[in-house]
Amino acid sequence: MSSSLPQNEQALENHVKPKRKSAIATFFSNLSRSWTGLIGFIIIMTLIVISLIGQWITPFDPYFAEFSKKLLPPMTEGHLLGTDQLGRDIFSRIILGARVSVIIGLATALIAGLIGTIIGIIAGFFRGWIDIILMRIVDVTLSFPFILLVLVINAIIGAGLRNIIISLAVGGWVIFARVIRSEVLALREKEFITACIATGVSRFEILIKHIVPNLFTPIIILASLQIGTYIIAEASISFLGFGVEPSTPAWGNMLNEGKDYIFSSWWLITFPGLAIVITALGVNLFGDWLRDTLDPELKGE
Numbered sequence: 642m643s644s645s646l647p648q649n650e651q652a653l654e655n656h657v658k659p660k661r662k663s664a665i666a667t668f669f670s671n672l673s674r675s676w677t678g679l680i681g682f683i684i685i686m687t688l689i690v691i692s693l694i695g696q697w698i699t700p701f702d703p704y705f706a707e708f709s710k711k712l713l714p715p716m717t718e719g720h721l722l723g724t725d726q727l728g729r730d731i732f733s734r735i736i737l738g739a740r741v742s743v744i745i746g747l748a749t750a751l752i753a754g755l756i757g758t759i760i761g762i763i764a765g766f767f768r769g770w771i772d773i774i775l776m777r778i779v780d781v782t783l784s785f786p787f788i789l790l791v792l793v794i795n796a797i798i799g800a801g802l803r804n805i806i807i808s809l810a811v812g813g814w815v816i817f818a819r820v821i822r823s824e825v826l827a828l829r830e831k832e833f834i835t836a837c838i839a840t841g842v843s844r845f846e847i848l849i850k851h852i853v854p855n856l857f858t859p860i861i862i863l864a865s866l867q868i869g870t871y872i873i874a875e876a877s878i879s880f881l882g883f884g885v886e887p888s889t890p891a892w893g894n895m896l897n898e899g900k901d902y903i904f905s906s907w908w909l910i911t912f913p914g915l916a917i918v919i920t921a922l923g924v925n926l927f928g929d930w931l932r933d934t935l936d937p938e939l940k941g942e
Contacts, residue, residue, distance in 0.1 A: 671934055678927055678931070678934075684919060684924075684926075691736055691739045692742075695736045695739055698736065699733035699736050700732065703890045704729070704888070707729075708728050709728065712902070723908045725899065726909070735890075735892070735913060741875070741885060745875045746871050747868065749809040749871040750868050756810065757814035757817025758821050758856065760779075761817060762821060762822075762856070764776060764822045764825075765829070766844075766848055766852060775818070779815045782812070783815055788877055791808045792881065794808035795884070796883055800882075800883055805878060809871050809875065813867060816863070820859060824855075828852055833851065834847060834851060837851060858935045862932045862935055865927060872917065872920055872921060873917065876917050879893025892913040893917075
C-alpha cells in the first residue's frame with residue numbers, strides 16, 4: 642500500500658503539470674492568431690518553394706523564344722499569362738524570376754546585417770573616437786538616397802547577380818549599424834551589465850556572453866523588414882538596366898523589357914509588377930508581425 646502512494650503522487654503530478662510547448666508549436670500558435678502575419682508567412686514560404694523547384698514546374702522553357710507566338714494575350718494557346726515580345730512564356734519567366742528575388746533578398750540581408758551588426762557593436766560598446774569615426778561614415782552614407790547610391794555602385798562595378806548583391810549590401814549595412822549601436826548603448830545601461838563591470842568581468846566576456854545574445858531579436862526583426870526593401874531595390878535597378886544580366890528571367894528585367902508595350906500589351910508589365918508587390922507585401926506583413934511578437938517593449942504596451 643505504501644509503495645503505491647509515491648506512484649500515485651507522481652502520476653497526479655504528471656497530470657497536473659502543464660506540458661511545455663516546443664518552440665515551433667509556440668511559433669505557429671502565435672502566428673495563427675494574426676491573419677496578417679499568417680498571410681505574410683504563406684506568401685514567403687510559397688516564394689521560397691517556387692524558387693527551389695521553379696525550374697521543374699515551369700510549363701514552358703523560360704528562355705525559349707518563339708517569334709510566331711510573340712505578344713500573345715493571357716489564356717491563349719496554353720500560355721496562362723501570355724507571352725512577351727520574343728514569344729517567351731511570361732508565367733514561366735515569373736516563376737524562375739522568384740529565385741533571383743529570394744537569393745538577392747536573403748544574401749543581401751545576411752551580408753549587410755553581418756557588416757552592420759559588427760560595426761554597430763564596435764561603435765556602441767567601445768564608444769570614444771571609434772564610435773565618432775564609424776558614425777560619421779554612417780552619416781555620410783545615409784546622406785545619399787539609397788537607390789541612387791546602389792545605382793552608382795552597380796554602374797561602377799558592372800551588372801550581374803553577385804555585383805548587385807554587393808552594391809545593395811554596401812548601401813544597406815548602415816541601417817543595421819545605427820539600430821544595433823542604439824541597442825548596444827541601451828544594453829550597456831542595464832543593471833546586469835553594470836553588475837558585471839563592478840565585479841571585474843572582462844569586457845570581452847561581457848560582449849560575448851551578455852551583449853551579443855541580446856541582439857539576436859532586433860537583428861532578426863530588422864533583417865525581415867529589410868528583405869522587402871532589397872527585393873524592390875533590385876527590381877528598380879534591373880528596370881534601369883544596371884541589375885542582373887538582361888537574359889536572366891528577373892522581375893525587374895521583365896518590367897524593363899515590357900515598358901515599351903505598356904499600352905498595347907499590358908500583361909508584359911502587369912504580372913511582373915504584381916509579383917513584386919505581392920512579395921514585398923508578404924515580407925512586410927510577416928516582418929511587422931515578427932516585430933510585434935518578439936519586441937518586449939511592444940508586448941508590454
